[in-house]
Amino acid sequence: MKFRHALVLAGLAAVLLYAVGHLPGRGDPSAPAHRRTSPAGTPGAGTYYLEHALEDAATPNVVTVVLADYRSVDTLGETLVVFTGGIACLLILRRRS
């Protein structure tokens, strides 16, 4: 049984290493995520954020602008998830005592 587990893990590691070998290099300007247009021909979002974040929100940190302005519904959902998790934790743990 132990040997079969090791075999499955080795196979998974081989697949992951094969996939990692085909990723674009770190900081490669010609990677699809960094191009001005996506491979499908539509304008890419990342270039717009980098170019317009300072003039749109007067904030130098692009990560903050993306998290709290452009993608703020995402952050609202994240905060709601944290709050719901805390409330669920409270409800479950209070029943024990």
Add this chain to the structure above:
Amino acid sequence: MRETSRSLVVVLAARGLAPVIQLFALYVVFHGHYSPGGGFQGGVLLAAAFVLVRLAGGYETGRHQITRRAGPLLGAAGVLLFAAVGAAAFLTGGNLLDHGRVPVPGFAPAELRSVMILVIEVGVAIAVAAVLTAIYDELLGSEDDD
């Protein structure tokens, strides 16, 4: 935890470290416009400071910072602050969380967005810190208070 497990070293270390962690948490929240950080990280750091005080001094000391009853209430208040900022843009006909449309006079739209980002980060920090402290309190159970 129990009274017998209070060590002088732990109490003194927590007394020295907790204010520094809290100050750094506030720095992380309010300097998120210019450096890595923001509401979530600052809130977790604040919760770490609260939990450190509770670990060292027990709930008797920690309830001077945030009581057990206030945890879920403050969490809800943080989420509601975020949602209120998002809904305030409805008043002038904007979309949800369109910060440039929040009706606050005296700001250009770009500056208003910057200020509203700060308000949102503060709401996230309050919610995360209160909820994580409440989880710690409930996890430890009610054996040394109430």
Add this chain to the structure above:
Amino acid sequence: MTWPIELVLYVVLVLTALASLEVKNLLAASVTLTAFSFVCALLMLSVGAVDVAFTEAVVGAGLVGVFYIVAIFRTTRRSAD
């Protein structure tokens, strides 16, 4: 070049993950899991994701370890399997 440092970090990452899986004492497992989170944060820092590294260091290496230890304190200290 930073690749020798990153290689050492990757090796330590795998070692801490295996140690936290294999060890029977749950307290030691949570401590090694905290070390895993810290090495993970250092690796994220090395690829330039500073915000993610900050979150990982604060959450994974700071607060979750405390929560694990409190949960172990409330239940049992030995792994069942």
